[in-house]
Amino acid sequence: xxxxxxxxxxxxxxxxxxxxxxxxxxxxxxxxxxxxxxxxxxxxxxxxxxxxxxxxxxxxxxxxxxxxxxxxxxxxxxxxxxxxxxxxxxxxxxxxxxxxxxxxxxxxxxxxxxxxxxxxxxxxxxxxxxxxxxxxxxxxxxxxxxxxxxxxxxxxxxxxxxxxxxxxxxxxxxxxxxxxxxxxxxxxxxxxxxxxxxxxxxxxxxxxxxxxxxxxxxxxxxxxxxxxxxxxxxxxxxxxxxx
Amino acid sequence: xxxxxxxxxxxxxxxxxxxxxxxxxxxxxxxxxxxxxxxxxxxxxxxxxxxxxxxxxxxxxxxxxxxxxxxxxxxxxxxxxxxxxxxxxxxxxxxxxxxxxxxxxxxxxxxxxxxxxxxxxxxxxxxxxxxxxxxxxxxxxxxxxxxxxxxxx
Numbered sequence: 001x002x003x004x005x006x007x008x009x010x011x012x013x014x015x016x017x018x019x020x021x022x023x024x025x026x027x028x029x030x031x032x033x034x035x036x037x038x039x040x041x042x043x044x045x046x047x048x049x050x051x052x053x054x055x056x057x058x059x060x061x062x063x064x065x066x067x068x069x070x071x072x073x074x075x076x077x078x079x080x081x082x083x084x085x086x087x088x089x090x091x092x093x094x095x096x097x098x099x100x101x102x103x104x105x106x107x108x109x110x111x112x113x114x115x116x117x118x119x120x121x122x123x124x125x126x127x128x129x130x131x132x133x134x135x136x137x138x139x140x141x142x143x144x145x146x147x148x149x150x151x152x153x154x155x156x157x158x159x160x161x162x163x164x165x166x167x168x169x170x171x172x173x174x175x176x177x178x179x180x181x182x183x184x185x186x187x188x189x190x191x192x193x194x195x196x197x198x199x200x201x202x203x204x205x206x207x208x209x210x211x212x213x214x215x216x217x218x219x220x221x222x223x224x225x226x227x228x229x230x231x232x233x234x235x236x237x238x239x240x241x242x243x
Numbered sequence: 244x245x246x247x248x249x250x251x252x253x254x255x256x257x258x259x260x261x262x263x264x265x266x267x268x269x270x271x272x273x274x275x276x277x278x279x280x281x282x283x284x285x286x287x288x289x290x291x292x293x294x295x296x297x298x299x300x301x302x303x304x305x306x307x308x309x310x311x312x313x314x315x316x317x318x319x320x321x322x323x324x325x326x327x328x329x330x331x332x333x334x335x336x337x338x339x340x341x342x343x344x345x346x347x348x349x350x351x352x353x354x355x356x357x358x359x360x361x362x363x364x365x366x367x368x369x370x371x372x373x374x375x376x377x378x379x380x381x382x383x384x385x386x387x388x389x390x391x392x393x394x395x396x
Binding site for chain 1: 248251252255258259262263266267270274277278279280281282300336337338339340344347362363364365366367368369370371372373374375376377378
């Protein structure tokens, strides 16, 4: 276990590991996205109240779920970077931020498109939408902070602190619909007890959530590889790897 | 663990804990402002301000919707099963507006307790099901739509 963790911190080993993982992950993710989209958009039944417009759930919810989970990945990488000073953790933190920002943006935009016909408004300052917007700014903030420093170690330190402080927001987003009166409804998928969403609609949704997790991992690994290509372009191991 | 790393780990965790506590206290102090709307019970109890832009949310009372014959004015009652607020609204209602469903109306509360809405948003619940399943449930379990607030789900 610990040797694996130590190996993860070594750029040459990680580069090779990522290459192998991507080779398997890429077709799996594409297949799952395709299957989930076709199942959700064409074969799942329409909703009794919303008709076909609810189908945007198959993009909106997976994007939002993975945007939240991705923030924890970034914060944990930040913690590792802060405490153990492992450079690969900085790389991981930096690679997660744009992917998370993109997913949050997708969740916000699809939410607005969904909100107009169902609620009657593109945008409402309800607790969940507002906290999701803060999440978007946190991701953008980490990206901007990395660019603001010339010294990479100092940049990583500042970003790690920002992402750790920002973790406060994640449980707020998750529980916002239970803690305050908001326009969002409470969660439909329940870990305990029966979900409030019919099984025929739930299974394609779960597949899409899985596919988005895979997509997130894939994009982060590709980002990390690209970063290693930049920072280690002079190293002998990378030259031999690319030959 | 190396004492230096242990120190840094404690410091990092302290940052997380303290910032969580700070945000927690701030949102506790602002809890009234974070709520998107007042439940009708609070309006009836006089907790909602008069002549100020506020939102009221709850279920549209069955059989309370009256549409004007001359213009787009609609009158309906909103309830959270503890209190009832009369709402009037002139304009186009969202697709999901219906009796027995959730709404959030923004507008101004008059001193006599009536509410003049400038915007009505539909609030749907967490239930998703195919039409056939909904039909099968009809009559068996009235009120599956649930109350649109903290208590449902």
